[in-house]
Amino acid sequence: MANNEGEMQCGSMLFKQEELQEMSGVNVGGDYVEVMCGCTSHRYGDAVARLRVFPTGDLEITCECTPGCDEDKLTPAAFEKHSGRETARKWKNNVWVIIGGEKVPLSKTVLLKYYNESSKKCSRSNRSQGAKVCHRDEFVGCNDCGKERRFRLRSRDECRLHHNAMGDPNWKCSDFPYDKITCEEEEERGSRKVYRGCTRSPSCKGCTSCVCFGCELCRFSECTCQTCVDFTSNVKA
Known part of the structure; x- marks a missing residue:
């Protein structure tokens, strides 16, 4: 991981250090945590990108599938479609991050913590x-x-x-x-x-x-x- 200890302590406002230490490509910004992510298409292979997680619950992906790709600020669902994934509309399971060298679906990580909280808040507000x-x-x-x-x-x-x-x-x-x-x-x-x-x-x-x-x-x-x-x-x- 490229971050120094001070940066990780800053990022602990969103996640604990141990929750991120096995993830690949972690970068901690002022109001977000960024990690490497991807989505696999049986036809086109892996599309690699960078996922930013914000405390508001927003998820933002910058695609790096090819050197010339300029797709950024994608939602996970839009990235899933852009990658050519055959079974779309299941981005929580189809978009993955690397943890300990293994591809792990977002749904099985802590990265959706704020997204899920935001969704529940909106549902309560609507009710x-x-x-x-x-x-x-x-x-x-x-x-x-x-x-x-x-x-x-x-x-x-x-x-x-x-x-x-x-x-x-x-x-x-x-x-x-x-x-x-x-x-x-x-x-x-x-x-x-x-x-x-x-x-x-x-x-x-x-x-x-x-x-x-x-x-x-x-x-x-x-x-x-x-x-x-x-x-x-x-x-x-």
Whole structure:
């Protein structure tokens, strides 16, 4: 491990030294812990990256699968898709770190401690507001063909994938995080699009039960977009 003892003591604010000492590529920053991670595709092999864990529960991955790869600030789910993993949507088990020379799924490490705490906090907050579902499905249009693709927003990861897509003016069908699709794929029929997951009314066009204007689930402290910056500032105020 490349860190000196002083840095490890600083990092102990997030994790105990013994929890990290067997992990490969540990680097402790001011407000994060970074480790080497990866995801294995049967077709393409191992995609190696660096995972940053923040005390807010946010997980951020910078891919190093090839020397020219410029994918950074990926969610684990987005990295899983980028790696070409065949069985996607199981990033907690498919994304791994090296501990004692062995690949260990994130789900079996301490690295998800703050992520899990954040998810529970959001769930408790939603229940206290009497809301079973606070985010309906949303659609993002392809910059090339104009077809709209559905995004579910039931978890923090899903909200982040939609948030990133909305912030990308060049978003295309091939960037869809859940399935490998092209512009040739048909979009949903209009009669199907009206069903967006509202618990009050299946064909709701938008109400206080399913439209969120900002919460800890769909706003991100490390994001620099104006919407997230304003939300974070208001929460701290």
